[in-house]
Amino acid sequence: MPTPQPGPAAPPPGCPAHRLYGPEAEADPMGLYEKLRAEHGAVAPVLVQGDLPAWLVLGHRENLDVARTPSRFARDPRHWRDQQEGNVPADHPLTPMTAWQPVCHLVEGVEHERLRGAITESLERFDRRGIRRYVKRFADLLIDAFAQSGKADLVEDFAEPLPMLVMTQLVGAPESYGPRLVEAARDMIQGTETAVASFEYVSVTLRELVERKREVPGRDFTTWLVEHPTGLSDDEAVEHLRLVLIAAFETTANLIANTLRMVLTDRRFRANLSGGHMTLPDALEQVLWDEPPLMTVLGRWATGDTELAGRRIKAGDMLLLGLGAGNVDPEIRPDATEPVHGNRSHLAFSSGPHECPGQDIGRAIADTGIDTLLTRLPDLELAVPEDELQWKSSLMSRHLVALPVRFTPRGSTVTGSTPVPRSAAQPPRTAPTAVPAAGERPAGRASWWARLRRRR
Incomplete structure (x- = not known):
């Protein structure tokens, strides 16, 4: 498989980021994930509530990369650039999950x-x-x-x-x-x-x-x-x-x-x-x-400028682990309708x-x-x-x-x-x-x- 070439941090012209909320996302999230995979590959630019930008990780290998390297992708939400810049109000729907607390999953x-x-x-x-x-x-x-x-x-x-x-x-x-x-x-x-x-x-x-x-x-x-x-x-x-x-x-x-x-x-x-x-x-x-x-885990935050699946990720960017999407990644499951016996390498x-x-x-x-x-x-x-x-x-x-x-x-x-x-x-x-x-x-x-x- 050829090595992905570096791509833009934003979606290409004519290919806007999709919202991960609203009627389309709620009606058929897996369908939306496959649409994003077809348009962007293993990492897709998306918008969360309030049209705040984020990256949705769709590839199985890329999900593991993000989850296993906290030095690059931290769980601490204080890295979130939008929060630092005051773009996330106290009553934002994601605040209960992104407000820092001294608990094990946020440190x-x-x-x-x-x-x-x-x-x-x-x-x-x-x-x-x-x-x-x-x-x-x-x-x-x-x-x-x-x-x-x-x-x-x-x-x-x-x-x-x-x-x-x-x-x-x-x-x-x-x-x-x-x-x-x-x-x-x-x-x-x-x-x-x-x-x-x-x-x-x-x-x-x-x-x-x-x-x-x-x-x-x-x-x-x-x-x-x-x-x-x-x-x-x-x-x-x-x-x-x-x-x-x-x-x-x-x-x-x-x-x-x-x-x-x-x-x-x-x-x-x-x-x-x-x-x-x-x-x-x-x-x-x-x-x-x-x-x-x-289906998705919120979130990880880039600790510095980096690259993931050819995407330029900037310091403070938010990433979402696409567990459901990663589990049907064609790279590891060419036919997602076939049963998987005795294999616990899923991302659940x-x-x-x-x-x-x-x-x-x-x-x-x-x-x-x-x-x-x-x-x-x-x-x-x-x-x-x-x-x-x-x-x-x-x-x-x-x-x-x-x-x-x-x-x-x-x-x-x-x-x-x-x-x-x-x-x-x-x-x-x-x-x-x-x-x-x-x-x-x-x-x-x-x-x-x-x-x-x-x-x-």
């Missing part, structure tokens, strides 16, 4: 190592089998809330609440915190009118938790964080607890929803699972290639020193949660035509709004646990008159998931 060097070390070493103390037991328990409780109705929205009733309920347990918070934290996290990410109030609620709740764990330690992430030898202050512990909780909620909820959609709508995907050609962990990795939980969790530290916990929540759901409700099917499914897109991610399904009504399991409060899941709807016993299904209706499990 570099020794300070990054100190803060990141506290998180990774605390996360590594978890017993993975214990995590899966929590997931199974909460998944069963959520399923119990709708199992008798024969229908559910797997986004609102399952994919969104499950990660936060599990993480609430892992951080050592009282179980009653879970439902409200689910609501608050959803509200913060969607940027509603009450997002600021939800942010405050999460902050106050986590500060109370940190203070309690300093007085009464436990075997949980919060305790391990505050007792870590790096000596985090209460403010640092609260900031990093919030970072872990929100990151786990956003990415894992998307991964669960995207995987379930693929299972319900993609015949080849489902055939590979039911035929034993693909395990559920394989399926998760395929979804991480095709529909990563975060980024790379380099800021790679997601909790990705294995996210995989465990998604894997165990989906397995529990499909085992208990093996005849799940989409309740609406596939083309009626709706998405909500933002600069960083693409969310499935709802995933309505129907199935044979079943009774609840006997978990021996306190049920999840009603605010964490939809109240059980009125079940049909004839409710089959748990595990029963109508004659002639095959349970493909049960067949798969017998092969495992």
Whole structure:
């Protein structure tokens, strides 16, 4: 492949930078990425909210280059030239993500190592089998809330609440915190009118938790964080607890929803699972290639004048990691429709020193949660035509709004646990008159998931 020749820092005449917001970007972000790739190659000039300029990194190799070289492309937003020049007002939509804070994903060097070390070493103390037991328990409780109705929205009733309920347990918070934290996290990410109030609620709740764990330690992430030898202050512990909780909620909820959609709508995907050609962990990795939980990561900032894929990048320029675009880069996936087996070189969790530290916990929540759901409700099917499914897109991610399904009504399991409060899941709807016993299904209706499990 010939070496790219240096190009202009701005798009060529007659080829304006595309906005990464607005109707076109929201309707079909992947289509826009391919349009940009065709026009500009591996690195494209784009505009973010307020028509502020940035570079979108579309190539797989180029994404790795940016993510792995913080000396050239720093995570610290104080390098952003537009911010230095006063072009980013306090109420700008990106301010919550670009305002500098002393947290591990916005610092570099020794300070990054100190803060990141506290998180990774605390996360590594978890017993993975214990995590899966929590997931199974909460998944069963959520399923119990709708199992008798024969229908559910797997986004609102399952994919969104499950990660936060599990993480609430892992951080050592009282179980009653879970439902409200689910609501608050959803509200913060969607940027509603009450997002600021939800942010405050999460902050106050986590500060109370940190203070309690300093007085009464436990075997949980919060305790391990505050007792870590790096000596985090209460403010640092609260900031990093919030970072872990929100990151786990956003990415894992998307991964669960995207995987379930693929299972319900993609015949080849489902055939590979039911035929034993693909395990559920394989399926998760395929979804991480095709529909990563975060499509774009904001941001990196050039520490000096440099070059990337033939583009002249100026000091202070903002770069966006195009995780979704990089995963379908023709240089590494000539045919993006072909399945990728046993390959974890996708960009779904980024790379380099800021790679997601909790990705294995996210995989465990998604894997165990989906397995529990499909085992208990093996005849799940989409309740609406596939083309009626709706998405909500933002600069960083693409969310499935709802995933309505129907199935044979079943009774609840006997978990021996306190049920999840009603605010964490939809109240059980009125079940049909004839409710089959748990595990029963109508004659002639095959349970493909049960067949798969017998092969495992």
